[in-house]
Amino acid sequence: MPKIIECVPNFSEGRDQDVVKRIAAPFSGRPGVKLLDVQTDGDHNRMVVTAIGAPDPMKQAVIEAMAEAIARIDMTCHQGQHPRMGAVDVVPFIPVQEITMPEAVELSRQVAAEAAARFELPVFLYERSASAPHRANLAAVRKGQFEGMAEKLKAPQWQPDYGPAKVHPTAGVTAVGARAPLVAFNVNLGTDRADIADAIAKTVRHIGGGLRYCKAMGVTLQERNQVQVSMNMTDFSQSALYQALELIRIEARRFGVPVVGSEVVGLVPMQALIDCAAHYLGLENFTMAQVLESHLL
Amino acid sequence: MPKIIECVPNFSEGRDQDVVKRIAAPFSGRPGVKLLDVQTDGDHNRMVVTAIGAPDPMKQAVIEAMAEAIARIDMTCHQGQHPRMGAVDVVPFIPVQEITMPEAVELSRQVAAEAAARFELPVFLYERSASAPHRANLAAVRKGQFEGMAEKLKAPQWQPDYGPAKVHPTAGVTAVGARAPLVAFNVNLGTDRADIADAIAKTVRHIGGGLRYCKAMGVTLQERNQVQVSMNMTDFSQSALYQALELIRIEARRFGVPVVGSEVVGLVPMQALIDCAAHYLGLENFTMAQVLESHLL
Numbered sequence: 001m002p003k004i005i006e007c008v009p010n011f012s013e014g015r016d017q018d019v020v021k022r023i024a025a026p027f028s029g030r031p032g033v034k035l036l037d038v039q040t041d042g043d044h045n046r047m048v049v050t051a052i053g054a055p056d057p058m059k060q061a062v063i064e065a066m067a068e069a070i071a072r073i074d075m076t077c078h079q080g081q082h083p084r085m086g087a088v089d090v091v092p093f094i095p096v097q098e099i100t101m102p103e104a105v106e107l108s109r110q111v112a113a114e115a116a117a118r119f120e121l122p123v124f125l126y127e128r129s130a131s132a133p134h135r136a137n138l139a140a141v142r143k144g145q146f147e148g149m150a151e152k153l154k155a156p157q158w159q160p161d162y163g164p165a166k167v168h169p170t171a172g173v174t175a176v177g178a179r180a181p182l183v184a185f186n187v188n189l190g191t192d193r194a195d196i197a198d199a200i201a202k203t204v205r206h207i208g209g210g211l212r213y214c215k216a217m218g219v220t221l222q223e224r225n226q227v228q229v230s231m232n233m234t235d236f237s238q239s240a241l242y243q244a245l246e247l248i249r250i251e252a253r254r255f256g257v258p259v260v261g262s263e264v265v266g267l268v269p270m271q272a273l274i275d276c277a278a279h280y281l282g283l284e285n286f287t288m289a290q291v292l293e294s295h296l297l
Numbered sequence: 298m299p300k301i302i303e304c305v306p307n308f309s310e311g312r313d314q315d316v317v318k319r320i321a322a323p324f325s326g327r328p329g330v331k332l333l334d335v336q337t338d339g340d341h342n343r344m345v346v347t348a349i350g351a352p353d354p355m356k357q358a359v360i361e362a363m364a365e366a367i368a369r370i371d372m373t374c375h376q377g378q379h380p381r382m383g384a385v386d387v388v389p390f391i392p393v394q395e396i397t398m399p400e401a402v403e404l405s406r407q408v409a410a411e412a413a414a415r416f417e418l419p420v421f422l423y424e425r426s427a428s429a430p431h432r433a434n435l436a437a438v439r440k441g442q443f444e445g446m447a448e449k450l451k452a453p454q455w456q457p458d459y460g461p462a463k464v465h466p467t468a469g470v471t472a473v474g475a476r477a478p479l480v481a482f483n484v485n486l487g488t489d490r491a492d493i494a495d496a497i498a499k500t501v502r503h504i505g506g507g508l509r510y511c512k513a514m515g516v517t518l519q520e521r522n523q524v525q526v527s528m529n530m531t532d533f534s535q536s537a538l539y540q541a542l543e544l545i546r547i548e549a550r551r552f553g554v555p556v557v558g559s560e561v562v563g564l565v566p567m568q569a570l571i572d573c574a575a576h577y578l579g580l581e582n583f584t585m586a587q588v589l590e591s592h593l594l
Contacts, residue, residue, distance in 0.1 A: 261579045270590045273574035280577035281542055282558045293567045295333055
């Protein structure tokens with residue numbers, strides 16, 4: 001089986017479809033790389049590319065996409081619901097097949113070093129690639145967002161791992177790192193009240209006393225006139241999607257608000273959904289070896 | 298991608314582990330064939346082998362397993378919960394990859410012809426291989442079970458497709474055919490009353506006015522002191538597992554009986570479970586292309 005790495009870079013443009021297309025282009029038609037998904041969100045004003053492929057061509061594709069984003073996105077006039085600190089906000093690498101976590105970490109370091117040198121961009125290593133424990137969590141690295149980065153980079157504990165110790169004037173700051181598979185899972189509520197989504201997000205997420213591998217925040221969906229609890233499930237094998245959904249459902253009940261649906265953004269490992277099916281069906285003694293396709297991988 | 302056929306032969310022995318092992322052996326250690334699962338059930342007194350592989354070695358493995366079963370199982374003293382008509386009760390072939398349904402039908406005909414000649418065994422073609430519409434349904438072919446086959450084979454409309462028009466004295470009759478993927482899905486009830494499982498089975502199955510692609514019957518699980526609704530979901534893309542479960546749950550409620558769990562017997566296509574996850578999570582706009590592994594097959 002060949003080595004396969006997944007890369008899910010997030011860029012701070014979700015509205016201008018021409019820019020979106022140019023940023024995604026380096027992942028298309030390149031031998032060894034398969035572009036799986038480009039999601040854009042006008043409310044978040046953000047795009048998420050998902051690609052899988054061999055390490056070397058993937059590295060090339062990422063650098064080219066970063067060049068496009070840095071040339072075309074001006075963070076000084078960027079607005080959107082999602083927290084962000086740079087034109088290329090975050091570049092995670094996820095080992096999929098025949099690649100160890102240390103190999104993924106090494107790949108992330110190479111991309112961080114090359115991008116920093118080429119674009120004069122401050123780059124933080126995060127998650128499994130972090131150079132210190134306080135830099136592992138993306139939310140901690142991104143705290144202050146684009147507008148607060150100039151000040152943040154003056155602190156000794158927030159010197160970037162690569163590149164200059166000052167914010168790129170239009171592209172801000174970027175985080176690059178290796179991590180375990182993450183599922184972006186959002187639960188939509190039948191209300192437009194942002195305070196309710198915020199309150200519920202706080203109860204379900206780890207820092208609020210909720211699920212250990214769940215990050216959550218309230219987001220307003222202007223186009224739908226609804227709010228959602230937007231989550232990153234950072235280890236679905238420990239904190240399951242169905243646990244997050246059901247916790248949100250019972251909290252929402254206190255506000256008299258219904259759960260009206262949910263969504264998975266981007267890719268999801270088969271196991272994360274099958275765990276949910278097994279839970280709701282009440283399957284006894286089920287193993288992944290019973291999944292026909294598991295024998296064809 | 299190579300041609301892959303799945304074969305899920307059912308044999309009428311679920312208690313004697315030595316016989317079970319001998320029947321399953323031809324599917325092990327054979328180049329081109331992968332034995333995925335051997336399930337035995339003492340109450341059903343039945344074993345279900347699941348194997349995938351290339352058509353030619355699969356054909357050889359099936360014929361050898363049939364030889365073992367016919368040599369070792371005596372249907373004149375067989376007892377079990379599950380309807381059965383032969384030592385080798387039924388041999389379904391399911392196209393998995395790069396094989397069309399007509400190719401699977403042709404393979405089933407070859408196996409039926411060879412087994413009939415070699416074992417002097419009456420063989421019916423069923424499902425997509427059936428030689429007449431009234432023979433497509435396995436339950437119709439098997440009606441009367443082993444004990445009734447001598448009389449049944451006298452009727453002109455029940456002449457076997459291959460082999461002698463009389464029952465094999467100890468091995469009975471066998472059905473061979475090609476079919477779409479089937480999911481064996483059982484729902485366990487918190488009662489030992491067989492009449493309740495029977496009554497619920499009748500409401501959920503197609504012939505009783507229930508789901509179109511659902512066959513169901515009540516089964517007693519002596520070892521657990523419970524009953525179950527034992528189902529074959531013959532097209533999960535049309536009649537979903539969660540529909541069957543929820544229909545059983547609401548019928549059981551009328552008897553004051555809880556659903557205590559469920560099980561999938563043998564293999565299940567990824568899609569059948571992901572459909573359930575998507576339903577219970579309320580996923581909006583979800584596609585199978587979001588499943589990471591779908592891009593690695």
